[in-house]
Amino acid sequence: MHEDGNGDAHRGEARTSWSSGADQEFLSLERELTMLLRRARANQGEMAREVHPDLEPAAYGLLVRLEECGRQRATELAGYIGVGKATMSRQLRALEELGLVTREPDPADGRAWLVALTPEGRSRVGKVREARRARYVNQLAHWERGEVAELARLLHQLNRGMEK
Secondary structure: OOEOOOOOEOHHHHHHHHHHHHHHHHHHHHHHHHHHHHHHHHHHHHHHHHHOOOOOHHHHHHHHHHHHHOOEEHHHHHHHHOOOHHHHHHHHHHHHHOOOEEEEEEOOEEEEEEEEEOHHHHHHHHHHHHHHHHHHHHHOOOOOHHHHHHHHHHHHHHHHHHHO
């Protein structure tokens, strides 16, 4: 057995060996997430165009959030999406001009506005999301339902961990 200068036999090698294995796992994770995110961005652009030809891809997430959570303040949407107030105002103005969202005064605070999907916006987003779910069902038809559930659970866990 060979000792390093501190009298520790192969401790550095064991640490390096474990570290290399872990690094390899994290490199694989990074590669797969990068590919997934690249595809997700491309899909988001397609879905945005399906909702409305003039819809910016970044605004699609706002519409989905409003569909899932109902009307919200612009500041809540900005915080969720991770953009500033000016960017949110610009995106909401564009969505309003496309007839996809409406703004109304917040009854709890007259200075604030609540943003909600219009019936047209709800219909368009619902159709696109249903088509996307159908594509997932088709693409993952060879998976067991338990595997799909496990993937969803792990992605949820990853997303929660990244919020911290």
